[in-house]
Amino acid sequence: MDTTWQSRLQAIPRLHMAEYPTPLEPLPRLGQELGRQVWVKRDDLLGPGLGGNKTRKLEYLLAEAQERKARKVVTFGGLQSNHARLTAAAANRLGLETHLFYFDPRPQRLTGNLLINHLLGAKMHFIPLGGGGSGMTLETTIRLVRWVALLMVGKHYFIPVGGHHWLGCLGYVQAALEIDAQAREKGIEQATLITAAGSGGTLAGLMAGLALVNSPLKLLGIDVGKLWKGFPASIALLAGEICSHLGRPRSFTPEEVPLIENTYVGERYGLPSPDGLAAMHLLAHTEGLLLDPVYTAKAFAGLLDLVRRDRIKKDTPLIFLHTGGVPALFAFQKGELLHD
Ligand SMILES: Cc1ncc(COP(=O)(O)O)c(C=O)c1O
Structure with a gap:
């Protein structure tokens, strides 16, 4: 073999x-x-x-973030994204600052994964563009969010939605x-x-x-x-x-x-x-x-x-x-x- x-x-x-x-x-x-x-x-x-499953992906992605000497990590997802919550938790272990982007309005109450993000100290950005189904390909969506994140957060290590x-x-x-x-x-x-x-x-x-x-x-x-x-x-x-x-x-x-x-x-x-x-x-x-x-x-x-x-x-x-x-x-x- x-x-x-x-x-x-x-x-x-x-x-x-x-x-x-x-x-x-x-x-x-x-x-x-x-x-x-x-x-x-x-x-x-x-x-x-x-x-959750994103741990297996983050072990590789955050190893690269560390190699590149990143100080900030950015990712995005739906309001109850487990990937976002796990990114924040894993990044804390490395002393990295986490920025999470959501394309929905900020909910009045932070519940479930959003509440845990708050506890983990992640910075959450809510941009009300109507999340959940953009009608675009994954690749186009990832490219667009990457640009938005660069403008809003500056230099960072970018993780596509779901660690894709x-x-x-x-x-x-x-x-x-x-x-x-x-x-x-x-x-x-x-x-x-x-x-x-x-x-x-x-x-x-x-x-x-x-x-x-x-x-x-x-x-x-x-x-x-x-x-x-x-x-x-x-x-x-x-x-x-x-x-x-x-x-x-x-x-x-x-x-x-x-x-x-x-x-x-x-x-x-x-x-x-x-x-x-x-x-x-x-x-x-x-x-x-x-x-x-x-x-x-x-x-x-x-x-x-x-x-x-x-x-x-x-x-x-x-x-x-x-x-x-x-x-x-x-x-x-x-x-x-x-x-x-
Ligand atoms: C609990 C859970 N199951 C399954 C999935 C799907 O994994 P993937 O994004 O790799 O398709 C996700 C994330 O999207 C998740 O959070």
């Missing part, structure tokens, strides 16, 4: 902000209800400031290797791995990683936002960039991106969907495991629907990648999280 890409990967500077591997746990009571094996990969347990950058997504190449090894060890190497897709970097990193090790795992991303024009093309481009930077150039077409768009988003990004709420309640009641209404609940609703409609072969085990996000729960009122 050609392992030069693995030595390249190991040589890229990375901070240590969490313990790996994260657990891969069975969900036996839910599995019994669904009539198949269901497992959860606990990336919700990762890292500082209540953690090949360097950060190496964290999910590492995760792909980790999950592939754990699945083999548990005898579920033919499983389908399901994750939420917001900015698509987690999915891109996993696509690249699983392809690099020729893993038999199948991958499926569930779009939770309807946020970006040409979303599959952006994910394909990113997965290709990751492989090139590891010295194993390979291109992916948008059609090769295993993404279900639009189906499980509900009305829009950030608003709980009825199926997502039902999924949240089911998992909480059967396994005592919490999801968030913005990302993981919608992805889990997708998993449940695909199983119930026999869209995933009967004997295929399922691995749900829990990407975190639970702090957003505290931005909602009880009435908003009820379901029939």
